[in-house]
Amino acid sequence: MASCFKLCCGRDSDRKEQKGTTWRIFSLKELHSATNNFNYDNKLGEGGFGSVYWGQLWDGSQIAVKRLKVWSNKAEMEFAVEVEILGRVRHKNLLSLRGYCAEGQERLIVYDYMPNLSLLSHLHGQHSSESLLDWSRRMKIALGSADGISYLHHHATPHIIHRDIKASNVLLDSDFQARVADFGFAKFIPDGATHVTTRVKGTLGYLAPEYAMFGKASESCDVYSFGILLLEIASGKKPIEKVNSTTKRTVTDWALPLAREKRFDEVADPKLSGKYVQEELKRVVLVALVCAQSQPEKRPTMLEVVELLKGESKEKLSTLENDELFKVDSPLQEDSSEFISEEKDPKEAKQVAASGGEVTDVS
Numbered sequence: 001m002a003s004c005f006k007l008c009c010g011r012d013s014d015r016k017e018q019k020g021t022t023w024r025i026f027s028l029k030e031l032h033s034a035t036n037n038f039n040y041d042n043k044l045g046e047g048g049f050g051s052v053y054w055g056q057l058w059d060g061s062q063i064a065v066k067r068l069k070v071w072s073n074k075a076e077m078e079f080a081v082e083v084e085i086l087g088r089v090r091h092k093n094l095l096s097l098r099g100y101c102a103e104g105q106e107r108l109i110v111y112d113y114m115p116n117l118s119l120l121s122h123l124h125g126q127h128s129s130e131s132l133l134d135w136s137r138r139m140k141i142a143l144g145s146a147d148g149i150s151y152l153h154h155h156a157t158p159h160i161i162h163r164d165i166k167a168s169n170v171l172l173d174s175d176f177q178a179r180v181a182d183f184g185f186a187k188f189i190p191d192g193a194t195h196v197t198t199r200v201k202g203t204l205g206y207l208a209p210e211y212a213m214f215g216k217a218s219e220s221c222d223v224y225s226f227g228i229l230l231l232e233i234a235s236g237k238k239p240i241e242k243v244n245s246t247t248k249r250t251v252t253d254w255a256l257p258l259a260r261e262k263r264f265d266e267v268a269d270p271k272l273s274g275k276y277v278q279e280e281l282k283r284v285v286l287v288a289l290v291c292a293q294s295q296p297e298k299r300p301t302m303l304e305v306v307e308l309l310k311g312e313s314k315e316k317l318s319t320l321e322n323d324e325l326f327k328v329d330s331p332l333q334e335d336s337s338e339f340i341s342e343e344k345d346p347k348e349a350k351q352v353a354a355s356g357g358e359v360t361d362v363s
């Protein structure tokens with residue numbers, strides 16, 4: 001990918017246009033001036049890669065600038081992957097790349113600024129007390145992020161898996177439209193390959209079991225993470241919850257028995273104060289749980305997820321409702337908590353095994 005980065009992004013001209021995507025190279029000086037010298041007051045947040053700052057360009061447009069913390073080969077790779085992938089895609093539900101800056105050891109990525117910040121900040125963070133996420137906004141965010149991921153899986157060439165779908169990576173624009181962000185761990189799936197075997201990256205609580213255990217990354221790993229995200233949107237619960245000082249419970253282990261007993265109202269976020277569309281809530285919970293099944297082959301594709309969430313086909317919804325997973329007497333899923341380990345840095349969970357017959361890529 002590093003060599004591909006040089007090839008694709010290191011050309012002479014300053015503005016790139018590919019299939020309608022437009023981005024440019026920024027100078028460090030320009031970004032210093034846009035962010036008031038990366039002033040602490042401009043800081044929007046911090047992630048694994050580095051800090052993110054709000055800024056304003058000379059034309060008045062607002063930007064978010066992600067600045068690499070410490071230069072390393074690994075960080076350089078993450079930077080290259082993100083720029084390479086975001087530079088190729090453009091969709092209403094994916095965060096747009098404005099450009100990048102690579103001067104000396106400085107690596108910065110410039111995006112459109114998302115005034116409503118991340119979904120995480122509204123569900124569990126600094127905006128959660130404001131209760132800005134009513135049911136219609138939650139539905140719009142669920143559908144929008146599904147659309148964005150579906151574009152990556154089914155329309156981008158080559159197909160792309162994101163590998164880090166989670167609430168902090170869904171940003172919200174001024175209209176509370178979802179924009180899937182953070183492509184530093186994303187991977188291209190070569191034509192004809194069913195999956196790639198790779199070092200496990202991602203976030204605890206969102207990792208599909210086959211990926212956490214065997215490093216098998218495919219589109220269905222994103223589907224699993226999206227299922228967890230959907231449950232989070234509907235219930236306001238975190239993916240893993242502390243039940244008491246020794247026990248933790250996943251959101252799926254909590255929601256599946258409720259769904260089987262058709263107690264959907266108990267899944268709804270109490271912050272909604274009962275204000276939601278019952279049919280939509282039920283749909284979201286059922287779709288979430290089929291997505292977050294342990295067996296990848298039983299999960300739907302993102303195209304099917306979009307269709308189901310829209311609720312356009314009564315027939316498909318009734319097939320979903322009658323899925324084996326929701327039969328009261330069928331065995332509960334393998335205990336997903338057995339996969340929960342207290343990694344210091346879940347992003348560096350060890351690659352456990354590599355099985356034959358697939359593309360192996362340990363970057």
Ligand SMILES: Nc1ncnc2c1ncn2[C@@H]1O[C@H](COP(=O)(O)OP(=O)(O)OP(=O)(O)O)[C@@H](O)[C@H]1O
Binds near residue numbers: 048
């Ligand atoms: N384009 C943007 N507009 C507004 N805020 C942003 C933007 N990009 C990032 N942020 C804010 O900066 C925070 C840090 O983002 P970043 O993607 O670096 O890390 P993260 O997703 O929170 O964590 P990690 O990198 O560990 O996955 C985000 O949670 C978000 O609040």
